[in-house]
Amino acid sequence: MNRDLLRKLPAVDYLLRDTRVSDYLRDNPRRLVADAVRIVLEEEREYIKKSGLKDYQFNMEAFMERVRAQMEKIGRPSLVRVVNATGVILHTNLGRAPLAEAALKSLADASLHYTNLEFDIEKGERGERYTHVEEDLCRLTGAESAVVVNNNAAAVLLVLNTIAEGKEVVVSRGELVEIGGSFRIPDVMRKSGARLVEVGTTNRTHIRDYESAVTQETALILKVHKSNFDLIGFTAEVSFQDLAELGGRSGIPLMNDLGSGSLIDLSRFGMKKEPTVQDAVKSGVDVVTFSGDKLLGGPQAGIIVGKKKIIDAVKKNPLTRALRVDKLTVAALEATLRIYRDELRAVKEIPILNMLTKPLSELTKKGKKLVKVLRGISRDRFEIIMRDGCSQVGGGALPLQEIPTKLVAVRPKLISVNQLERLMRMNQVPIISRIERDEVVFDIRTLMDGDIEIVVDFFKGASIE
Numbered sequence: 001m002n003r004d005l006l007r008k009l010p011a012v013d014y015l016l017r018d019t020r021v022s023d024y025l026r027d028n029p030r031r032l033v034a035d036a037v038r039i040v041l042e043e044e045r046e047y048i049k050k051s052g053l054k055d056y057q058f059n060m061e062a063f064m065e066r067v068r069a070q071m072e073k074i075g076r077p078s079l080v081r082v083v084n085a086t087g088v089i090l091h092t093n094l095g096r097a098p099l100a101e102a103a104l105k106s107l108a109d110a111s112l113h114y115t116n117l118e119f120d121i122e123k124g125e126r127g128e129r130y131t132h133v134e135e136d137l138c139r140l141t142g143a144e145s146a147v148v149v150n151n152n153a154a155a156v157l158l159v160l161n162t163i164a165e166g167k168e169v170v171v172s173r174g175e176l177v178e179i180g181g182s183f184r185i186p187d188v189m190r191k192s193g194a195r196l197v198e199v200g201t202t203n204r205t206h207i208r209d210y211e212s213a214v215t216q217e218t219a220l221i222l223k224v225h226k227s228n229f230d231l232i233g234f235t236a237e238v239s240f241q242d243l244a245e246l247g248g249r250s251g252i253p254l255m256n257d258l259g260s261g262s263l264i265d266l267s268r269f270g271m272k273k274e275p276t277v278q279d280a281v282k283s284g285v286d287v288v289t290f291s292g293d294k295l296l297g298g299p300q301a302g303i304i305v306g307k308k309k310i311i312d313a314v315k316k317n318p319l320t321r322a323l324r325v326d327k328l329t330v331a332a333l334e335a336t337l338r339i340y341r342d343e344l345r346a347v348k349e350i351p352i353l354n355m356l357t358k359p360l361s362e363l364t365k366k367g368k369k370l371v372k373v374l375r376g377i378s379r380d381r382f383e384i385i386m387r388d389g390c391s392q393v394g395g396g397a398l399p400l401q402e403i404p405t406k407l408v409a410v411r412p413k414l415i416s417v418n419q420l421e422r423l424m425r426m427n428q429v430p431i432i433s434r435i436e437r438d439e440v441v442f443d444i445r446t447l448m449d450g451d452i453e454i455v456v457d458f459f460k461g462a463s464i465e
């Protein structure tokens with residue numbers, strides 16, 4: 001029965017002779033167009049098989065409309081700009097930190113041209129790719145030496161492998177975290193070839209726990225930032241200073257995986273006090289690892305700073321070659337670090353710092369304006385108000401920090417909130433919002449330059465009629 005119906009579907013060659021298809025053939029390789037036709041044909045075949053139809057008539061008009069949509073989909077790039085209206089500043093799924101404007105010129109220059117990536121211009125001989133960022137990293141953090149790899153996960157793996165392969169690493173049970181994207185301290189430890197020695201209990205770890213775990217086999221004491229969770233209540237952890245003192249006494253280096261690793265003390269902007277990279281270095285930690293695209297606000301990278309002896313060993317590890325950064329990362333990171341030479345400039349120009357520290361009064365002003373414009377264009381279709389809310393830092397930084405913000409809340413009158421959220425997501429420039437109860441809300445704090453216009457254009461659009 002079904003088989004007879006399937007015979008009513010035209011052959012690919014026949015469809016490719018249709019005039020509408022010949023238009024596509026003029027601008028695209030034949031194989032690409034044939035693939036689009038095949039995809040739609042296969043969908044139609046599946047539909048006939050599953051639907052249990054008694055009769056079936058092939059509709060050329062409707063079929064060609066779907067081929068057109070398919071061709072449009074093929075023509076669109078997969079990685080596109082989106083509007084982050086979620087209020088999560090370091091949104092891992094949305095690419096974490098947007099770069100500062102100043103990084104763009106360095107990026108463009110480095111990508112379109114040859115560079116002195118590994119060439120010492122003064123000496124006219126081979127150089128090291130890390131030199132371009134090492135000086136600024138040392139100056140900003142107070143460390144003796146620095147090296148940069150692909151991401152912080154790679155940095156942690158690399159340091160563990162360099163210092164502790166075949167040996168023991170002591171870590172508090174309260175810090176054996178999973179960061180998401182399947183980065184788990186015990187797993188990374190195993191892959192590095194180091195043996196994990198857990199000390200203390202989930203909620204409390206004391207210096208005596210570390211002391212009694214240190215043996216001839218111990219190569220490293222590791223302290224891990226708890227990242228996306230926090231311990232509250234009856235807790236105890238050992239300070240950098242005390243651990244550094246123990247390390248000094250027993251000749252064992254101390255490592256700190258800081259995760260976000262801010263270079264600026266954010267408590268000055270009303271946020272919870274977190275140790276900065278400089279704090280960790282100053283308190284005697286021998287090697288610190290942190291991400292380039294979290295609170296630093298630069299490109300994806302794993303930054304390792306610390307004692308020269310350790311960094312030199314890391315640079316010599318063959319794994320470093322496999323995890324090395326490319327010229328684009330070096331370019332963007334150097335430009336970002338240069339902004340930090342002037343802290344006031346950093347807070348102004350590095351997008352995530354700018355968002356984090358934006359005063360509520362400014363958000364209120366921006367929000368009021370947006371609400372007014374949106375009401376003007378679509379009062380009959382949407383109820384639009386401004387609400388108080390909370391933004392989040394994200395990226396495993398300051399998990400409990402709630403940052404007061406302003407939300408624009410939209411309640412659609414003609415469609416459901418789920419439909420509206422989807423329409424916004426499917427916009428030419430996708431607008432990623434969230435649903436709270438029966439409203440679609442967008443957080444003013446994470447809207448960047450030009451985003452407001454995109455939101456306004458969306459609401460002007462006819463697609464919501």
Ligand SMILES: *Cc1c(COP(=O)(O)O)cnc(C)c1O
Nearest residue numbers: 151152153225227259260291396
């Ligand atoms: C985020 C994080 C990592 C992983 O860093 P990536 O740059 O995402 O690879 C490792 N450790 C901690 C504590 C983190 O917060």
